[in-house]
Amino acid sequence: GAGVSQSPSNKVTEKGKDVELRCDPISGHTALYWYRQRLGQGLEFLIYFQGNSAPDKSGLPSDRFSAERTGESVSTLTIQRTQQEDSAVYLCASTLQTSGVHEQYFGPGTRLTVT
Amino acid sequence: AQTVTQSQPEMSVQEAETVTLSCTYDTSESNYYLFWYKQPPSRQMILVIRQEAYKQQNATENRFSVNFQKAAKSFSLKISDSQLGDTAMYFCAFGTWDQGGKLIFGQGTELSVKP
Numbered sequence: 001g002a003g004v005s006q007s008p009s010n011k012v013t014e015k016g017k018d019v020e021l022r023c024d025p026i027s028g029h030t031a032l033y034w035y036r037q038r039l040g041q042g043l044e045f046l047i048y049f050q051g052n053s054a055p056d057k058s059g060l061p062s063d064r065f066s067a068e069r070t071g072e073s074v075s076t077l078t079i080q081r082t083q084q085e086d087s088a089v090y091l092c093a094s095t096l097q098t099s100g101v102h103e104q105y106f107g108p109g110t111r112l113t114v115t
Numbered sequence: 116a117q118t119v120t121q122s123q124p125e126m127s128v129q130e131a132e133t134v135t136l137s138c139t140y141d142t143s144e145s146n147y148y149l150f151w152y153k154q155p156p157s158r159q160m161i162l163v164i165r166q167e168a169y170k171q172q173n174a175t176e177n178r179f180s181v182n183f184q185k186a187a188k189s190f191s192l193k194i195s196d197s198q199l200g201d202t203a204m205y206f207c208a209f210g211t212w213d214q215g216g217k218l219i220f221g222q223g224t225e226l227s228v229k230p
């Protein structure tokens with residue numbers, strides 16, 4: 001079946017502009033995660049959605065970052081007033097969350113460059 | 116707070132030989148999950164192997180196996196009969212069920228398999 005997809009694959013924006021990144025999870029996956037990967041670094045957790053529960057926003061680095069997910073479908077990550085330090089690859093992952101911690105299936109990421 | 120440390124930024128190995136990648140972690144939790152993910156130049160994150168902390172038996176997946184030392188909080192990955200396609204960044208990750216399965220990643224080890 002189809003995997004996790006993300007769009008756009010690359011985004012170049014000017015400092016101060018807003019950007020919106022999209023993630024389409026695997027159909028039926030109840031949990032969705034956003035991570036940020038700076039150049040040469042590991043992944044940093046940003047936000048987590050599980051079904052209709054309140055999202056875990058504990059990883060969002062500032063109030064310029066927000067994310068939404070409707071039900072168990074598409075999620076969008078919005079960065080307002082972008083800064084150069086926001087330049088990174090943004091990865092989305094989904095999983096069918098039952099008891100335990102299971103494999104997360106990752107999308108190809110969106111590379112964001114803020115000039 | 117949980118942390119994951121990979122102390123080897125880069126490693127290389129000859130094709131067909133064996134290599135071991137190191138990972139240590141810090142947590143006060145007793146029940147958790149550990150993962151090794153592979154990220155080739157395509158940027159696609161792929162699960163290599165998963166270990167449940169309450170299982171004493173080390174996980175294996177074909178040429179990949181782990182040495183899980185719970186008391187020492189160590190989780191190393193052994194790759195046997197290395198292949199050129201194993202060339203990638205390898206990330207160690209930690210997650211718990213009561214934190215929604217969000218993963219904490221190490222900084223990664225860049226593995227080069229040489230012909």
